[in-house]
Amino acid sequence: xxTQVVDRTTAVRLEAVSKVYGHGGNGLLALDKxxxxxxxxxxxxxxxxxxxxxxxxxSLVAGLDRPTQGEISTAGRQVAMMFQEPALxxxxxxSANVEMAFRADNLAKRERRIRAGEFLEMVHLGGxxxxxxxxxxxxxxxxxxxxxxxxQSSSSSSSSSSxxxxxxxxxxxxxxxxxxxxxxxxxxxxxxWREQALSxxxxxxxxxxxxxxxxxxxxxSSRPGSVVEEFPVELARPRRTDSAEVxxxxxxxxxxxxxxxxxxxx
Amino acid sequence: xxxxxxxxxxxxxDALELAGEQRAGVASRAWARLWPMLTAVALVLVAWELVVxxxxxxxxxxxxxxxxxxxLGHRLGDPEFYQAVATTMRRAVTGFALAxxxxxxxxxxxSRVKVLRAAFGALITGLQTMPSIAWFPFAILLFxxxxxxxxxxxxxxxxxxxxxxxxTGVDYTPPLLLRAGxxxxxxxxxxxxxxxxxxSLPSFLAGLKQGWAFAWRxxxxxxxxxxxxxxxxxxxxxxxxxxxxxxxxxIGTMIVILxxxxxxxxxxxxxxxxxxxxxxxxxx
Ligand SMILES: Nc1ncnc2c1ncn2[C@@H]1O[C@H](COP(=O)(O)OP(=O)(O)OP(=O)(O)O)[C@@H](O)[C@H]1O
Ligand SMILES: [Mg+2]
Numbered sequence: 001x002x003t004q005v006v007d008r009t010t011a012v013r014l015e016a017v018s019k020v021y022g023h024g025g026n027g028l029l030a031l032d033k034x035x036x037x038x039x040x041x042x043x044x045x046x047x048x049x050x051x052x053x054x055x056x057x058x059s060l061v062a063g064l065d066r067p068t069q070g071e072i073s074t075a076g077r078q079v080a081m082m083f084q085e086p087a088l089x090x091x092x093x094x095s096a097n098v099e100m101a102f103r104a105d106n107l108a109k110r111e112r113r114i115r116a117g118e119f120l121e122m123v124h125l126g127g128x129x130x131x132x133x134x135x136x137x138x139x140x141x142x143x144x145x146x147x148x149x150x151x152q153s154s155s156s157s158s159s160s161s162s163x164x165x166x167x168x169x170x171x172x173x174x175x176x177x178x179x180x181x182x183x184x185x186x187x188x189x190x191x192x193w194r195e196q197a198l199s200x201x202x203x204x205x206x207x208x209x210x211x212x213x214x215x216x217x218x219x220x221s222s223r224p225g226s227v228v229e230e231f232p233v234e235l236a237r238p239r240r241t242d243s244a245e246v247x248x249x250x251x252x253x254x255x256x257x258x259x260x261x262x263x264x265x266x
Numbered sequence: 267x268x269x270x271x272x273x274x275x276x277x278x279x280d281a282l283e284l285a286g287e288q289r290a291g292v293a294s295r296a297w298a299r300l301w302p303m304l305t306a307v308a309l310v311l312v313a314w315e316l317v318v319x320x321x322x323x324x325x326x327x328x329x330x331x332x333x334x335x336x337x338l339g340h341r342l343g344d345p346e347f348y349q350a351v352a353t354t355m356r357r358a359v360t361g362f363a364l365a366x367x368x369x370x371x372x373x374x375x376x377s378r379v380k381v382l383r384a385a386f387g388a389l390i391t392g393l394q395t396m397p398s399i400a401w402f403p404f405a406i407l408l409f410x411x412x413x414x415x416x417x418x419x420x421x422x423x424x425x426x427x428x429x430x431x432x433x434t435g436v437d438y439t440p441p442l443l444l445r446a447g448x449x450x451x452x453x454x455x456x457x458x459x460x461x462x463x464x465x466s467l468p469s470f471l472a473g474l475k476q477g478w479a480f481a482w483r484x485x486x487x488x489x490x491x492x493x494x495x496x497x498x499x500x501x502x503x504x505x506x507x508x509x510x511x512x513x514x515x516x517i518g519t520m521i522v523i524l525x526x527x528x529x530x531x532x533x534x535x536x537x538x539x540x541x542x543x544x545x546x547x548x549x550x
Contacts, residue, residue, distance in 0.1 A: 059445070062448075062449055063448075064445050064448055064449070079449070080449065081449040083442065083445070083446065085442060087442050087443060087445070087446040088446075089443060089446070089461070089464070089465075090545040090546060090547075091464045091465075091467065091544070091545060100450050100460070101450060103450065103451065103452070103456075103460070104451050132544060132545070132546060133546070134545065134546020135546065148450075152449075152450065
């Protein structure tokens with residue numbers, strides 16, 4: 001690849017980003033002058049009420065949609081995304097779905113299959129490579145999507161294009177999982193994030209999950225979405241979701257979140 | 267580790283479920299599909315015999331089922347019959363294959379390029395509604411009484427449906443999958459190849475099925491109109507039977523045409539349901 005100019009201080013930067021859906025009088029202001037940045041290797045969690053524009057924000061960062069106003073930059077980094085729905089291709093097997101993440105790499109087919117298998121092991125779906133997505137449960141499909149996103153963000157093309165690791169966007173990735181599986185996947189995600197020096201933007205409704213994972217928790221207001229407050233999380237890792245420190249900070253953030261929701265509750 | 271056993275248990279359950287589904291009575295399922303058909307055939311035969319018995323037409327104009335099937339039985343032992351079927355099927359397959367090629371190219375181009383769609387979208391739908399027999403005088407003028415005339419009309423009959431099937435499939439590609447493809451780094455042709463084309467397969471298959479029906483109709487019309495000397499075909503046999511007032515032969519040939527149509531339709535049906543099973547699109 002050509003020498004990319006890599007910004008060493010920010011991996012993702014949003015500057016006064018606004019997004020309007022629709023036109024004219026009946027346009028809907030989904031995001032209002034959101035400014036936010038993620039440092040390389042930082043894990044940022046986004047919290048906010050339903051409909052406040054979290055998914056909108058992620059798709060803007062992923063380049064799936066354009067902001068109405070403002071600037072977005074991912075500094076030439078590879079951007080992987082895990083959607084709120086699994087978004088798997090029904091015509092491919094589970095393994096082939098994950099292999100799609102290596103399309104850009106010059107890997108032999110066998111090599112791709114083996115690497116896909118490794119990522120499936122990671123989400124505890126090692127034996128399911130030959131199945132079709134519709135044969136899995138909802139939670140299992142989410143795990144396949146996670147495997148695909150992780151595979152993409154650690155694929156060789158992403159680590160060679162810039163010294164900083166890839167950007168990983170995750171939209172409520174663990175919403176459909178039981179608590180035990182979720183804890184295990186938190187550990188896996190944390191491990192890969194460290195190893196690959198990923199910059200993560202993680203959307204969740206679960207305040208404890210946000211505190212468990214994030215270096216920073218960003219609270220969004222609703223209608224229109226804008227940043228209300230940021231909470232740095234200075235607890236030592238590894239953290240546990242059920243520890244007192246996590247619960248304590250989660251309670252503080254929950255109170256602030258309630259205030260925000262009530263303000264809009266009329 | 268707890269999750270590992272959990273996953274293994276799940277895998278076991280999954281395997282059981284799949285195996286059970288396949289075992290449970292291939293025979294009984296086949297019978298469940300077969301008996302309504304057999305009943306329908308029996309009813310038609312009875313009605314047919316009743317009409318003949320009513321004496322509205324003399325037996326040599328409207329042969330009954332027994333005479334007809336005896337006659338058909340004799341012809342099944344005659345090599346000329348198989349030559350006729352082979353000629354017709356060769357034309358059908360060639361015409362349909364060419365129509366598929368044309369349909370694919372036109373469909374792909376029109377679904378990709380906005381200007382082409384604006385220009386030809388409505389025209390393709392218009393062609394689809396045009397009775398293909400209306401093309402024959404023109405085709406004969408262009409190609410004479412040759413096989414090319416028949417092939418020309420078969421293509422014109424089938425290609426618009428095939429193209430439209432593809433275009434519809436492309437239009438209805440789930441946006442979420444497009445977004446997923448985009449995030450995975452696919453652009454333009456790559457996106458087309460890895461996401462849009464596979465996603466439009468069910469609709470394309472429906473277009474093929476409809477295209478086949480049109481091709482088959484056009485072909486029969488063509489064989490009745492364009493009779494090529496020394497080349498026996500199903501349509502030609504219809505025409506000859508009529509000229510010779512050979513009622514059992516005429517009805518027998520019609521039955522053969524019907525059966526071929528049904529068999530091929532069943533093939534398309536089987537392909538469609540195999541696809542639905544693989545994708546998990548089956549209704550409950
Ligand atoms: N394509 C679209 N067209 C019009 N309006 C949209 C579109 N997508 C989202 N919206 C609107 O924008 C707002 C934000 O939607 P978004 O999906 O970003 O919310 P969210 O924060 O992800 O919610 P949730 O937590 O429920 O997933 C909502 O009011 C929604 O109705
Ligand atoms: Mg959302």
